[in-house]
Amino acid sequence: xxxxxxxxxxxxxxxxxxxxxxxxxxxxxxxxxxxxxxxxxxxxxxxxxxxxxxxxxxxxxxxxxxxxxxxxxxxxxxxxxxxxxxxxxxxxxxxxxxxxxxxxxxxxxxxxxxxxxxxxxxxxxxxxxxxxxxxxxxxxxxxxxxxxxxxxxxxxxxxxxxxxxxxxxxxxxxxxxxxxxxxxxxxxxxxxxxxxxxxxxxxxxxxxxxxxxxxxxxxxxxxxxxxxxxxxxxxxxxxxxxxxxxxxxxxxxxxxxxxxxxxxxxxxxxxxxxxxxxxxxxxxxxxxxxxxxxxxxxxxxxxxxxxxxxxxxxxxxxxxxxxxxxxxxxxxxxxxxxxxxxxxxxxxxxxxxxxxxxxxxxxxxxxxxxxxxxxxxxxxxxxxxxxxxxxxxxxxxxxxxxxxxxxxxxxxxxxxxxxxxxxxxxxxxx
Amino acid sequence: xxxxxxxxxxxxxxxxxxxxxxxxxxxxxxxxxxxxxxxxxxxxxxxxxxxxxxxxxxxxxxxxxxxxxxxxxxxxxxxxxxxxxxxxxxxxxxxxxxxxxxxxxxxxxxxxxxxxxxxxxxxxxxxxxxxxxxxxxxxxxxxxxxxxxxxxxxxxxxxxxxxxxxxxxxxxxxxxxxxxxxxxxxxxxxxxxxxxxxxxxxxxxxxxxxxxxxxxxxxxxxxxxxxxxxxxxxxxxxxxxxxxxxxxxxxxxxxxxxxxxxxxxxxxxxxxxxxxxxxxxxxxxxxxxxxxxxxxxxxxxxxxxxxxxxxxxxxxxxxxxxxxxxxxxxxxxxxxxxxxxxxxxxxxxxxxxxxxxxxxxxxxxxxxxxxxxxxxxxxxxxxxxxxxxxxxxxxxxxxxxxxxxxxxxxxxxxxxxxxxxxxxxxxxxx
Numbered sequence: 001x002x003x004x005x006x007x008x009x010x011x012x013x014x015x016x017x018x019x020x021x022x023x024x025x026x027x028x029x030x031x032x033x034x035x036x037x038x039x040x041x042x043x044x045x046x047x048x049x050x051x052x053x054x055x056x057x058x059x060x061x062x063x064x065x066x067x068x069x070x071x072x073x074x075x076x077x078x079x080x081x082x083x084x085x086x087x088x089x090x091x092x093x094x095x096x097x098x099x100x101x102x103x104x105x106x107x108x109x110x111x112x113x114x115x116x117x118x119x120x121x122x123x124x125x126x127x128x129x130x131x132x133x134x135x136x137x138x139x140x141x142x143x144x145x146x147x148x149x150x151x152x153x154x155x156x157x158x159x160x161x162x163x164x165x166x167x168x169x170x171x172x173x174x175x176x177x178x179x180x181x182x183x184x185x186x187x188x189x190x191x192x193x194x195x196x197x198x199x200x201x202x203x204x205x206x207x208x209x210x211x212x213x214x215x216x217x218x219x220x221x222x223x224x225x226x227x228x229x230x231x232x233x234x235x236x237x238x239x240x241x242x243x244x245x246x247x248x249x250x251x252x253x254x255x256x257x258x259x260x261x262x263x264x265x266x267x268x269x270x271x272x273x274x275x276x277x278x279x280x281x282x283x284x285x286x287x288x289x290x291x292x293x294x295x296x297x298x299x300x301x302x303x304x305x306x307x308x309x310x311x312x313x314x315x316x317x318x319x320x321x322x323x324x325x326x327x328x329x330x331x332x333x334x335x336x337x338x339x340x341x342x343x344x345x346x347x348x349x350x351x352x353x354x355x356x357x358x359x360x361x362x363x364x365x366x367x368x369x370x371x372x373x374x375x376x377x378x379x380x381x382x383x384x385x386x387x388x389x390x391x392x393x394x395x396x397x398x399x400x401x402x403x404x405x406x407x408x409x410x411x412x413x414x415x416x417x418x419x420x421x422x423x424x425x426x427x428x429x430x
Numbered sequence: 431x432x433x434x435x436x437x438x439x440x441x442x443x444x445x446x447x448x449x450x451x452x453x454x455x456x457x458x459x460x461x462x463x464x465x466x467x468x469x470x471x472x473x474x475x476x477x478x479x480x481x482x483x484x485x486x487x488x489x490x491x492x493x494x495x496x497x498x499x500x501x502x503x504x505x506x507x508x509x510x511x512x513x514x515x516x517x518x519x520x521x522x523x524x525x526x527x528x529x530x531x532x533x534x535x536x537x538x539x540x541x542x543x544x545x546x547x548x549x550x551x552x553x554x555x556x557x558x559x560x561x562x563x564x565x566x567x568x569x570x571x572x573x574x575x576x577x578x579x580x581x582x583x584x585x586x587x588x589x590x591x592x593x594x595x596x597x598x599x600x601x602x603x604x605x606x607x608x609x610x611x612x613x614x615x616x617x618x619x620x621x622x623x624x625x626x627x628x629x630x631x632x633x634x635x636x637x638x639x640x641x642x643x644x645x646x647x648x649x650x651x652x653x654x655x656x657x658x659x660x661x662x663x664x665x666x667x668x669x670x671x672x673x674x675x676x677x678x679x680x681x682x683x684x685x686x687x688x689x690x691x692x693x694x695x696x697x698x699x700x701x702x703x704x705x706x707x708x709x710x711x712x713x714x715x716x717x718x719x720x721x722x723x724x725x726x727x728x729x730x731x732x733x734x735x736x737x738x739x740x741x742x743x744x745x746x747x748x749x750x751x752x753x754x755x756x757x758x759x760x761x762x763x764x765x766x767x768x769x770x771x772x773x774x775x776x777x778x779x780x781x782x783x784x785x786x787x788x789x790x791x792x793x794x795x796x797x798x799x800x801x802x803x804x805x806x807x808x809x810x811x812x813x814x815x816x817x818x819x820x821x822x823x824x825x826x827x828x829x830x831x832x833x834x835x836x837x838x839x840x841x842x843x844x845x846x847x848x849x850x851x852x853x854x855x856x857x858x859x860x
Contacts, residue, residue: 003733004477004516004733005477007473007475007476007504008498010475011473012470012513012521013470014470014517014521015469015470015531018468018471019468019469022469033764033766033794035794035795035796036769036794036795036796036814038445038764038814039448039452040442041448042436042442043436043440043442043550044440044474044550045437045494046436047434047437050434053434064496065496066494066495066496068437068438068540070438074494076475083442087442090436091442091444092444096810096814098800100814106474108474110499120473120474120475128799130800131799135797135798135799135800136799139799142786254779254782255782255785255786256790303433334463334468336463336468352684356684356685356686359464359465359576360686362464364465365464365466366465366466367466367565367569368565369528369530369558369561369566370527370561371562379526380526380527383525383526384468384526384530
């Protein structure tokens with residue numbers, strides 16, 4: 001039989017890696033809870049229409065799809081905002097608003113495996129549904145930034161913009177509907193050449209096109225709103241969008257977030273964003289530098305729920321892990337406190353009893369499950385990252401004292417069997 | 431557009447339910463770590479052969495399968511032992527043995543949705559690879575039992591057996607290979623009528639068949655091994671299996687597990703089990719009473735790795751949650767500490783600052799994201815299970831004191847803005 005391997009583009013995670021990932025996940029999760037967000041979870045697969053109806057057939061090429069026995073098309077979820085809104089419309093809509101939820105889950109995209117892109121990847125994200133516009137947008141950005149900071153990420157860049165400005169300028173020159181979507185996608189890809197080819201072919205208004213060019217050329221900075229107001233002068237919708245962004249940023253300041261850049265050229269790839277948009281990059285990650293994307297959107301109506309303010313973000317968990325590894329962040333891994341080594345059959349019984357007592361008081365330990373000599377046992381203790389070994393030989397059993405060795409310092413002491421628990425409890429507290 | 435709903439047989443989990451699930455998950459996870467097991471994770475889908483090659487084509491009917499673009503058949507994982515062993519053979523085999531790992535992950539089975547059975551469900555399990563037989567088997571059973579006990583489960587029944595006894599008796603009357611598998615499956619389903627029809631049709635030895643009957647009729651009890659030895663007298667393999675089970679149970683006693691039943695009629699559905707087998711039931715769950723199954727098995731060779739002792743278990747997480755709910759176990763849910771309510775625009779800025787300060791010191795809080803009157807705010811605070819509300823009105827801003835109300839007792843006190851942090855820090859420690 002041929003040997004079966006793991007599917008291409010997927011990963012197995014060993015104990016060291018899982019320890020790190022769970023630690024980082026825990027920090028993100030705790031941050032969301034500290035902000036008053038509560039966790040939800042949705043199924044790993046959804047009806048494929050959930051994505052194809054809104055995002056178009058193109059997404060099909062990147063989705064893992066299969067049919068159930070009733071012939072309905074299902075898809076492994078490529079992202080978690082659509083399922084969250086579906087869940088909201090199906091059940092959560094009757095709960096007291098605003099609804100503040102977060103999720104941590106795996107998503108799937110069929111794409112060429114490459115650095116920072118996997119076919120199965122994890123997303124951590126949050127959504128506020130039914131809150132005031134400025135307050136909710138600021139809360140969401142603050143949560144995203146605090147999550148990354150708490151995880152220990154250094155040197156990331158937060159760019160915040162508002163789709164309303166560009167959209168208003170496109171409307172001004174008569175570009176709307178699908179053509180507007182197309183233009184927004186080109187802006188998202190920074191493909192200005194193709195963008196201006198379309199704009200020039202379409203519009204008689206050089207003035208309008210120049211305004212778009214000027215806006216896109218604005219340097220990302222904190223004073224950008226002043227300049228932007230000049231550029232869009234007279235366009236009421238654009239000015240309103242700038243006002244709105246200004247309010248969000250003021251609230252963000254009250255929430256302690258000062259370190260961001262205003263970027264009115266953010267367009268986001270997806271159609272459903274309507275207002276504030278933001279992205280967070282880690283420049284050291286190169287082509288895969290974006291670790292977070294989010295913004296305000298309108299989706300509830302799609303599912304038959306009332307239109308309501310919604311805003312959210314998704315953070316690419318795998319990229320955050322990668323960025324932390326590149327910056328050599330110290331990520332604590334969970335270690336086993338003690339490895340108990342009986343050197344003969346008599347000691348074996350004592351080893352089991354000691355392990356049981358330690359475990360009962362929450363001290364993690366392993367007993368030797370194989371008979372071998374002390375030096376091999378010590379090697380194993382090192383391999384499993386035990387902090388201490390408890391050695392039980394003939395002498396130890398006779399004296400009712402265990403030899404306890406600190407694997408880091410090499411220090412070895414004898415401890416009465418009865419005092420072992422205290423010994424580790426006081427050590428744990430150091 | 432028709433409204434899209436969640437796929438049949440799957441579930442969404444809201445904040446309350448997720449809080450409970452994460453709590454129970456945390457207890458299971460901590461128990462495994464206390465026993466020195468370390469977490470691993472494998473992909474959500476595998477090459478379908480991983481399951482079909484070993485478990486036969488029949489399993490295909492219950493698997494969610496789909497093809498990748500290279501035409502290879504993939505399957506959502508129906509269980510997690512096979513992926514763990516694949517991972518072991520691909521990567522972990524070179525690590526220091528024994529390897530003690532645990533997992534917590536979702537699995538998928540296409541079956542009629544019914545109480546206690548879902549198309550997406552969660553499994554918590556552990557495996558020991560490459561340890562001594564008796565020690566490893568005892569360690570695994572002790573971990574399973576301790577996990578359920580720590581989760582707060584009452585009234586569960588642990589049954590432990592050894593496949594070697596029945597298999598030896600079947601060999602004795604010449605039943606082997608596929609016919610033996612068939613018989614083991616009938617024993618697993620407790621279909622003794624069909625079993626004895628096959629045995630009688632096959633064998634000339636009434637004595638041998640009587641021995642099997644006697645063995646299956648043995649009452650489950652602690653003294654069963656003595657009686658079993660009499661029944662299988664003269665069959666060396668069967669006696670050896672009983673000896674082996676006896677040793678495992680002795681070790682289990684040293685690990686503090688005394689509350690179990692010996693059941694030599696456990697057969698397990700799958701072919702790959704070889705020695706000790708065990709099951710844990712929660713009788714109150716009725717038809718879906720089995721919450722845990724496990725035992726010793728041989729799989730590494732399948733993946734080109736050396737033959738090695740392996741043993742493990744899987745616990746049906748959803749059934750454990752259900753059992754805990756039925757027994758009305760108190761499961762702590764994570765509550766938000768404070769909901770900050772500004773009663774006017776001036777207070778709003780202060781609310782944001784207070785929330786930011788509280789969050790920085792790890793106190794969870796939400797700020798009001800909507801303007802409304804106090805009574806509606808209080809309703810919302812109740813709905814999101816806030817322990818306290820912090821009210822900021824005109825007076826509070828003027829006095830620089832917040833009104834802090836305990837939502838459970840109704841007690842309300844005024845606290846200096848500067849002392850708020852201390853107020854909650856000391857409350858948290860109570």
